Amino acid sequence: RIGLNEEVKKKIQVAWLDPAQPSKGYDYIYLSPEDHAQLDQNVHAVKVLTDKQEVRYRIIDIFGGYGVECLQGSGMIANATSAAYEDTVTISYITGRSVGIGAYISRLSQRIIQHTEAPIILTGAAALNKVLGRQVYSSNAQIGGPKVMHQNGVTHMVVENDVQGVASILRWLSYVPAKRGAPLPIHPSSDPVDRRVEWMPPASGPYDPRQMLTGGVDRGEFRRGFFDEGSFTEVLAEWGRTVVCGRARLGGLPCGVVAVETRAQERVTPADPGFPGSTLQLSQQAGQVWFPDSAYKTASTINDINREGLPLFIFANWRGFAGGQRDMFDEILKYGSYIVDALRTFKQPVFVYLPCGAELRGGAWVVIDPTINPDMMRMYASENAKGNVLEPEGIVEIKFRKPDLLKAMKRNDSTYAGMEEGSAAARAREKELLPIYTQIAVHFAALHDTPGVMKKKQVISDIVPWAQSRAYFYSVLRVRLAEVAVQRMIVESCPSMGAPQRAALFEAHFQEVLPDLAAGTCTLQDHRIVSIINKLKHQHDVEQVASMPVDAVLTGLLKEHSFDELIAILSVKSVNANNT
Numbered sequence: 001r002i003g004l005n006e007e008v009k010k011k012i013q014v015a016w017l018d019p020a021q022p023s024k025g026y027d028y029i030y031l032s033p034e035d036h037a038q039l040d041q042n043v044h045a046v047k048v049l050t051d052k053q054e055v056r057y058r059i060i061d062i063f064g065g066y067g068v069e070c071l072q073g074s075g076m077i078a079n080a081t082s083a084a085y086e087d088t089v090t091i092s093y094i095t096g097r098s099v100g101i102g103a104y105i106s107r108l109s110q111r112i113i114q115h116t117e118a119p120i121i122l123t124g125a126a127a128l129n130k131v132l133g134r135q136v137y138s139s140n141a142q143i144g145g146p147k148v149m150h151q152n153g154v155t156h157m158v159v160e161n162d163v164q165g166v167a168s169i170l171r172w173l174s175y176v177p178a179k180r181g182a183p184l185p186i187h188p189s190s191d192p193v194d195r196r197v198e199w200m201p202p203a204s205g206p207y208d209p210r211q212m213l214t215g216g217v218d219r220g221e222f223r224r225g226f227f228d229e230g231s232f233t234e235v236l237a238e239w240g241r242t243v244v245c246g247r248a249r250l251g252g253l254p255c256g257v258v259a260v261e262t263r264a265q266e267r268v269t270p271a272d273p274g275f276p277g278s279t280l281q282l283s284q285q286a287g288q289v290w291f292p293d294s295a296y297k298t299a300s301t302i303n304d305i306n307r308e309g310l311p312l313f314i315f316a317n318w319r320g321f322a323g324g325q326r327d328m329f330d331e332i333l334k335y336g337s338y339i340v341d342a343l344r345t346f347k348q349p350v351f352v353y354l355p356c357g358a359e360l361r362g363g364a365w366v367v368i369d370p371t372i373n374p375d376m377m378r379m380y381a382s383e384n385a386k387g388n389v390l391e392p393e394g395i396v397e398i399k400f401r402k403p404d405l406l407k408a409m410k411r412n413d414s415t416y417a418g419m420e421e422g423s424a425a426a427r428a429r430e431k432e433l434l435p436i437y438t439q440i441a442v443h444f445a446a447l448h449d450t451p452g453v454m455k456k457k458q459v460i461s462d463i464v465p466w467a468q469s470r471a472y473f474y475s476v477l478r479v480r481l482a483e484v485a486v487q488r489m490i491v492e493s494c495p496s497m498g499a500p501q502r503a504a505l506f507e508a509h510f511q512e513v514l515p516d517l518a519a520g521t522c523t524l525q526d527h528r529i530v531s532i533i534n535k536l537k538h539q540h541d542v543e544q545v546a547s548m549p550v551d552a553v554l555t556g557l558l559k560e561h562s563f564d565e566l567i568a569i570l571s572v573k574s575v576n577a578n579n580t
Contacts, residue, residue, distance in 0.1 A: 005064035008042050011035040015056070030056040074101040081108040089176050089308055093165050094118045094155075097140060107154060110304060111235075113168050114155040119144040128274070136273045151268065153239035153297060171233060175247045175254035176308045181488075184310070184481070186252040189228040193251035194471045198223035201357050206263040206287050209244050210234070212315065212355060213259060226315075226355075226470055228252065240297030241265040242285050247310070251474040253481075256305030258298055260317040260358075262287040283326075288319045290364060292330040295321065299338035302346065311349040311477060318364035319391070339367045343377065349480040350377040351473060354385035356466035359449075362389055369459075375499075376484070378476075379459065381451040382466045387459075392445035400441040406430065409437055475518075482517040485524060486510050493536040496543060505532075 008031075015027045036045060036057040042064050045057035078101070084090050090109035098106050098120045106112055106120060114120065121144035125137035137143055149155040159165045177184055199215050200223075201207050208216065214232045215225040231249035244259040269281040285291050290298070305312050321327075321336055343350065352368050354360055358381075360368075365387060370377035381387065388395070410417045413433065419426040447453075454460040464472050483506075490502050497505070509532050516522040517529075 001066045001070045003066035005042055005062050008039055008059075008062055008064070011039060012059070013056075015058075028058050030058045033057065071101070074105070078105055078108055081105050085110050085307065088180065089173065091169055091172060093169060094120055095162055095165060097121070098144075099124065103144070110300075111172070112149075112155045113157045113159060113165055113172075114146055114149060115162070115165060116146055116158060116160050117141070120149050120154065132274060142273075148270070150238040153236055153293065153300070156235040172247070175233075175249075175310060180309065182309075184253055187231075187249060187254075189231070189249065189252045191224065191228045193474045195224070196467045197226055197470050199225045200466070201355070203357070208263070209259040209261055209315065209317075213244075213248060213257060226250075227255075227257075232257065236297055236301065240291070240294035241267070242287060242289060242291055243294040243298050245297060245301040247305075250313075250470070250477060253474070253477060254310055255477075256301070256308070256310045256312040257315075258301060258312070259315040260288055262317065267291075267293070285322075288317055288359075290318060290321045290332070290336060292322075292327060292332045292335050295332060295335035295339060299335060299342045302339065302342035306342065306346045306348065309348060311481065312346065312351070313473070314350065314352045314368055315355050315358070316352050316360045316364075316368060317355065317358035318360060320362045320364045336363065336367055340372055343368065343372045346373055346376050348376065349477065349484055351477070351480075352377065352379040353464070353469065353473070354379075354381040354387065354451075355469070356382045357384055358382065359386040359391075361387070361391060370461075375487075378461045378480070380462050380464045380473075381454055381460050382469065383451060383463060385451055386446070386449040387454055388449040392442045392449065395445050395448075396438070396441045400445065402434070405434060405437045405441060408440070409433055478518040478520075479514065482514055486514070486517070486529065489524065489529070489533050490536065493533045494540040496540060497536075505536075 011031055012029045013032065014022075014029055016022050016024070017027055018024045030048065031039060031043065031045060033055050036043070042062065043057075043059050044061035044063075045059050048056045048058045050056060081090065085108065089111075091111040091113065092106040092109040094106055094112060094114040096115075096118050098118065100122055103120045103122055112120075119140035121140050123131075123143075125140050125143060128143070129136055139145075141147075146155060146158040150158050157168050159168055174185065174187070199211055199218060201212060210216075210232070211225060213225050213227055215223055215229060217223075227248035227250055232246055233248070234244065234246040236245055242261045242265055244257075244261055246257050248255055248257050264287055265285045267283045267285055269283070271280045272278040285294075302312065321332055323332065350370075350373065352370065368377075368379075370379050390398075409430070413429070416426065416429045416433065419429060451460070451463045455463055487502065487506060490497070490505065510529070513522065513526055513528045517524070517526070522528075
């Protein structure tokens with residue numbers, strides 16, 4: 001909000017450099033003694049005596065109006081909004097023009113739903129045109145409308161009217177627990193959780209990953225996908241388009257989702273009319289590759305889902321990170337590392353799954369490996385997924401070169417083995433057979449990439465066939481949610497207990513109740529859980545008291561009891577000890 005002191009504005013007088021020629025300019029503004037007497041609380045003014053012995057009050061500061069105090073108030077709002085993002089779910093619905101600090105505060109909620117006719121801007125088009133000295137921008141929408149904000153990752157969703165806006169907010173909140181630490185909101189679904197995943201990706205070639213998640217038409221028939229039918233809500237659809245992110249439900253349980261776009265995408269950088277040499281730029285982004293924008297999108301989505309208290313499914317199908325000069329300049333290393341930061345601090349179960357026909361290579365594997373957060377993350381692979389440092393063709397060029405191919409040829413081809421090395425006949429035979437032996441080498445290398453190898457080397461938890469993955473992960477999800485809830489209670493009741501001790505305690509005392517907790521036939525208040533947790537709390541309290549100096553213990557007791565009461569308590573304890 002802006003404003004001037006209207007009372008002072010009506011009373012100001014001008015001291016001209018030359019009263020006869022005002023066009024030469026002014027020296028200062030002032031108040032008459034009478035006006036100053038009335039407005040002395042509104043201004044800071046100094047008494048001036050003119051050559052003609054006229055008393056004036058030269059104005060130095062004018063109080064009142066609206067200015068810096070509004071900025072300070074906005075700073076307080078910004079502080080509260082930023083802090084709220086850490087504590088609860090924050091969503092901004094931009095239903096009208098959002099300008100200046102209002103735009104920043106909207107962004108600080110981290111989740112933005114934008115009306116198609118509500119721009120998010122720092123400075124209006126008219127003001128920018130005035131600064132530039134010419135008519136450059138035709139509207140505020142050209143600067144901060146959905147075509148800008150949805151494509152740069154500021155806006156998560158775009159709606160056409162307020163009904164859609166409110167509905168989008170309610171749908172988003174429907175995935176989120178009622179309060180921090182509360183159970184996930186389960187929505188009954190008519191989609192059977194134990195059904196097969198009907199939609200199958202093509203044997204080769206790209207496909208729309210949304211069909212994998214929600215189902216799609218195949219050969220004229222709709223085939224259901226991994227999640228409950230109709231439950232997937234995508235966010236940030238127009239930004240970082242080589243990654244697909246959103247929320248969905250599995251058997252009614254809400255989950256965060258990150259999947260991989262396998263089709264090539266086109267990134268559009270609009271021309272800025274404010275710069276005459278600026279032109280529209282189109283750049284192609286390959287599928288199955290993390291680019292700077294999609295890596296940042298992945299990390300920010302994981303952070304949002306973490307704060308919403310949802311478990312996370314990552315359908316991994318990346319060949320790696322883009323590493324060209326432009327990508328390095330656009331900070332791909334920074335945004336890729338953000339993914340590790342986001343997963344390391346994730347507080348709910350994370351399932352990394354290589355779906356049907358997927359592959360995971362090099363650095364793309366590293367940033368989502370379960371060792372980043374071993375308490376929460378698990379990795380799985382479908383029956384025909386692939387994973388390794390390099391693709392088979394790449395590793396053959398390094399580890400199965402021509403000398404190795406010729407040795408294999410000599411072992412397996414008696415005709416070539418009988419030829420004189422370096423002879424014309426041998427060279428002709430090599431030229432004839434090297435292409436097929438190169439294929440054999442690639443096949444040999446590919447056999448190092450199989451799910452069986454991953455399971456043998458214990459880098460994945462299990463091999464899960466794609467068709468059975470829905471039922472499998474629903475069961476595993478419920479068990480993992482129960483495990484994490486119990487483990488969190490253990491940590492809260494006895495923070496001093498180390499991770500190995502917690503694991504041993506969990507294995508020894510909670511395995512019996514875990515299936516009932518996962519099935520929903522008991523709660524965390526079950527006596528089998530509460531009795532052990534109470535013992536842990538008592539043990540922790542005893543350890544805390546035992547480590548305290550005696551005078552500190554007595555001081556604490558005297559805060560709760562009088563001296564006489566304390567003597568009586570100690571006397572009773574002493575008698576009981578002697579009787580024992």
